Amino acid sequence: MKQVSLATLLALAVSAPMASATADDFSLGYDVDRYPATQLNIKACLAALARGAAAVGYTTRAQSDQGTLATHVSGPAGGGRALVSYCISAGDHTAFVVQALDYSGPDSRGPDTIKARVAAEVRKAAGAR
Structure with missing residues (x-):
């Protein structure tokens, strides 16, 4: 039951931005993965998302745990792009979802x-290569 709920949540998170815009409005890239909580907890996941965003020059707009x-949620100072990422227990x-x-x-x-x-930064935090 938990796997079905997680799969449903991840599918909704990934498809939500696409539902409100036409295909010629923007480009979307996303990555989804999960790790045992003993390898990656919510706080470590969120910290890794922030490090990854900072590494590409993005400014954090909102962060909530x-x-x-x-x-x-982050983006470059000049705008035109956005990064919305989730860590889900x-x-x-x-699990994590990264939407660029x-x-x-x-x-x-x-x-x-x-x-x-x-996503590479989150995987690194989880001890994955």
Whole structure:
């Protein structure tokens, strides 16, 4: 049951931005993964998201930790892009979702680069390579 709930939550988180815009409005890159909570807890996940965003020059706009869900929203100082990331406690696992958006158009490679760098920081925090 927990896996179904986690899968549903992750699917909604990933598809939510796409539902409100047309395909030619922006580019979206996302990464989703999960680790045992003993390897990655919510606080470590949120700290890793912040480090990853800072590493690509993004400024944190909002950060919230509610214990079972942490949200990190950031973007470059000049605008035009956004990074919305989540850490989700799901039973004995911690999942993360990284969504990178670029509002310059549908074919930008920017989101792939950003989400890969930020997700790599979370995986590093989890001890994964």
